[in-house]
Amino acid sequence: MTAELIDFTVRIDTGRWSETVLRSIDLQVPDRQITALLGESGCGKSMVARALTGHLPGTAASSGEVRVGGSARALWEDGRIGYLPQAGIEAFAAGKGVGGQLRERAQRFGRWSVERACEAARYPVEMSELNPDQHSGGQIQRAALAAALLSAPSLLVVDEPTESLDTETGVAVWRTLRKYADSGPAVLTITQNVQMLVALAVADRIVVMREGWVVAAGPAGDVARLDEPYVQGFFRPFGR
Template sequence: MARPVIDIRGIHRIFESDAGFAHVLHNITFSVRPGEFVAITGPSGSGKSTLMNILGCLDTPTSGTYLLEGLNVAELVDDELAEVRATRIGFVFQSFNLLPRMSVLDNVMLPLAYTQAPRFQREMMAVHALQAVGLPVDHYDHRTNELSGGQMQRVAIARALVNDPAIILADEPTGNLDSHTGRMVLETFHKLKDTGKTIVLITHDSHVAAEADRIVSIRDGRLYHEDTSGIISTTGGGR
């Protein structure tokens, strides 16, 4: 079998404050295979956001191992983590995080700004990413504040794709969208999965989670695996 894109082993995350120590994640172990579409779900305060931050290299675990395409990111320093975020992870956020005064094409090109590629090559890469998410060509020179919510989210997905990352990490990508538009965005993720992209989607919506190949639930900092029929099994410190 192919090496997992994500391989997390025995992750703990403990935060220290004036009130003492808070053990937020307990012995989390799971993996994501290349081309898999996985949903991570859980209520507020469950540890879902902390796990997302670790997956996105925005935070590091207190103990345990996180291998991203075989690289132990848990051992990296800040500059190395920043490079991993820029080159190996594509982020899609609920609030889109697009720059409203810039064109669609320029927004998608942003992650390429620090590469050595000339502008024409960066433009070609951005066009390829926009084609992958199905945005019409006549929208490429529009400012993003001229787009609908669904179109903005497609631009955000294209921006996440432009560096050909190891994983697409989507945080509540349908949260600000109506049901019809959210359906269109989920169909975009399915099309990307069909091309071999690895997708990890964080959501509190059980209907959105059911779109994935597999569901991983976080409750009280412990991991529970589900299949899309709702059958639950515990792992890594589950009760």
């Protein structure tokens, strides 16, 4: 399920302050590919994820088009869109065991088993009876990835999937995402872990954002070689 944002703008207005956080964005996430979204903190990457998954905040006013084969919110509720938020704990209700919540989601969608999703996300099943706030940041991030995979979504959007993970576990998670994209779905990953992204060569496409704009997009190798200082700032430390 190829996903697109077309001339998409988002403005946040809280009544006390307002800010345009996405500015006429054009972005495509093709089937069978990993599209990596890079950019400095606060440039709008997470708002892209929210737009594609139907999770724009109530204070947001948007214009342009979101194309994901139907209503993003409805597709998320049906499980055809999977979403790992930047703070994995947001994927779970407080005060309830993670394992029980994973089982409820598995029963609702009936596509992947809890065991399969946990193994793919490298989430230790022995921790699953703990509540979300009893996990470390890396542990709850992996649990949230398992939750996103349970419905075998056609579009998987993951925001900082390897944050707080050790190198070995991070490599395993990147390889899981690569294998998942190879099976057919479209995968968008937002990451600051450019070193591992480059080392493993897992991304097919790279999109670079700055202050709400897309400043570069294309095949991963082409973007990494662009002679543009802001873009090169993400790759130069790793010899690209």
